[in-house]
Amino acid sequence: MNYDGIVIGGGPAGMFAAITAARKGQKVLLLERNQRLGKKLLITGKGRCNVTNDCDGQEVLKNVPRNGRFLYSALTAFPPKSTMDFFEKNGCPLKTERGNRVFPVSDQAGSILDCLKTQLDKSGVTVKTHRVTEILHDEQGITGVQTEHQTFFAKWVILATGGLSYPTTGSTGGGYAMAQRLGHTVIAPEGSLVPLETEGEDCQQMQGLSLRNVGVKLVNEKNKVLYKDFGELLFTHFGISGPTVLSASAHLKGKCRIVLDLKPALEENKLDSRILRDLEMYQNRSMENALTDLLPRSMIPVILRRCGIDAAMQANSLTKQLRRALVQELKAFSVSVVGKRPVAEAIVTSGGIKVSEIDPKTMESKKIPGLYFAGEIIDCDAYTGGFNLQIAWATAYVAGMHAASCGVCESAH
Numbered sequence: 001m002n003y004d005g006i007v008i009g010g011g012p013a014g015m016f017a018a019i020t021a022a023r024k025g026q027k028v029l030l031l032e033r034n035q036r037l038g039k040k041l042l043i044t045g046k047g048r049c050n051v052t053n054d055c056d057g058q059e060v061l062k063n064v065p066r067n068g069r070f071l072y073s074a075l076t077a078f079p080p081k082s083t084m085d086f087f088e089k090n091g092c093p094l095k096t097e098r099g100n101r102v103f104p105v106s107d108q109a110g111s112i113l114d115c116l117k118t119q120l121d122k123s124g125v126t127v128k129t130h131r132v133t134e135i136l137h138d139e140q141g142i143t144g145v146q147t148e149h150q151t152f153f154a155k156w157v158i159l160a161t162g163g164l165s166y167p168t169t170g171s172t173g174g175g176y177a178m179a180q181r182l183g184h185t186v187i188a189p190e191g192s193l194v195p196l197e198t199e200g201e202d203c204q205q206m207q208g209l210s211l212r213n214v215g216v217k218l219v220n221e222k223n224k225v226l227y228k229d230f231g232e233l234l235f236t237h238f239g240i241s242g243p244t245v246l247s248a249s250a251h252l253k254g255k256c257r258i259v260l261d262l263k264p265a266l267e268e269n270k271l272d273s274r275i276l277r278d279l280e281m282y283q284n285r286s287m288e289n290a291l292t293d294l295l296p297r298s299m300i301p302v303i304l305r306r307c308g309i310d311a312a313m314q315a316n317s318l319t320k321q322l323r324r325a326l327v328q329e330l331k332a333f334s335v336s337v338v339g340k341r342p343v344a345e346a347i348v349t350s351g352g353i354k355v356s357e358i359d360p361k362t363m364e365s366k367k368i369p370g371l372y373f374a375g376e377i378i379d380c381d382a383y384t385g386g387f388n389l390q391i392a393w394a395t396a397y398v399a400g401m402h403a404a405s406c407g408v409c410e411s412a413h
Helices: 012-023 041-047 057-062 069-077 080-089 109-122 174-181 243-249 268-281 297-307 320-331 387-404 407-412
Strands: 005-008 028-032 094-097 101-104 126-129 132-138 141-147 151-153 156-159 186-192 196-198 210-220 225-235 239-241 256-261 333-340 348-353 371-373
Touching (some): 005 012, 005 141, 012 028, 012 387, 041 109, 057 069, 057 387, 080 101, 132 174, 156 387, 174 348, 239 243, 268 320, 371 387
Parallel strands (some): 005 028, 156 371
Antiparallel strands (some): 196 239, 196 333, 256 333
C-alpha cells in the first residue's frame, strides 16, 4: 500500500496536517487507533471547543511559558487569523468571547470536528483505523510505517499522537516510544493545565465553592512570585482548580504555595472600613453570621478559624487586632501545594519531543529525514484560552506544507 505520506494520529493536529498536505496534491493516509477521529477534540472547552484565541502570533507566544521561541515561525506562517479563516470559509461560523476566546457559533465541539472530517473527505485523505507499532526508515529517511496488521509505504510521516492527558481518548504516549526508537529525546511528560492538590483540609471544607474575580499568585519557598493571574477558581475535594489555577500549574517547580486575594477590588484600608460597616450593621449577630454579605457561607468558618476568631463571638466584641488579622487573611489566603493531580487529569501535557531536535521552520526531525512532528507530542504547551489548539493548528500546517513540498527529497539525497 503506497502513499506519498502518512499521518499518525487522528486528533486536531493530525487531521489538520493531513488536510494541509492533501490539498497540496499529496496522496495521504491518516492512521488513527480509535474507531473514530477527534475524541479528545470533542471534550475541549467543556465540549464547546475553544478553537483558538483572536490575537496575533506574538500574543500567543506570550501565553507559552516554555519553548515559545521554537513556535515563532509556525505562528508567523499560520496565526490565529488563519485558523479562523479556515473554519469560517469551510462552513463553521465562529464567535469571540471574553478573553478573545474563539468558539463555534453552535457551542458544539462537534461542529469543528465535522468541518475537519468534511475537509479530510474533500481533499481525498484516506482514513484507516490502525494502531501503528513502528515507523520504518533506512539511511536515506522514512520508508513507511508498520501497523499491527499491515505495512504502508510512504516517503514522509507526520507524528501527531498527542501527549498523555485524557488517556481514555487515546492519548497513551505511544508516539513518544516510537520517536525514542528513532533516536529522539523525550522530555519526561507531566501534566500542565492541571488542578493542584493542597495541604490540610481548608480547601476540602469549601469543596464545590466557585469564586470569580480572585487574585491568584503562585509563590515559591523564597517568596518569589512565579505566576500571577486574576479570574475564576474552584475549591475541590483534593485542593484547588479553575482556569487561574490550571495556568499557574504550568509554572509549578518545587515547594510552592498559592496565595489568594479574595477581595482584589479593595485595598486593605478600604476593606477594613467595609468590615467595620458590616460589624456595626450586624453588631448583635455572631461573627459567623455577621460576614454573610462579605463572604460565601462555606468560606466563613475556614476564614474565622485561620484568624483565631471564635465563630460564636458577637460581632461588636471583635478587637481591632483580630479585625486586622481578618483583613490580612482576606488579602493573602495562603495554601501549600502538595503537587499536581495525575497527568491523566491534565488538559495538556508538558514535555514531549525535545524541540532542539526539530527544525522550527518545517517541523521536520533533525535526525530522520522525512519525519515530522505536530501538536501536543512536541515539548510546547500554553495557558488556557485557545492557545494550545492554536499551537496544534500552526505546527500541523507547517508540517503538512513542508512534507508535501517534499523537502524530504532534497534533504534525503
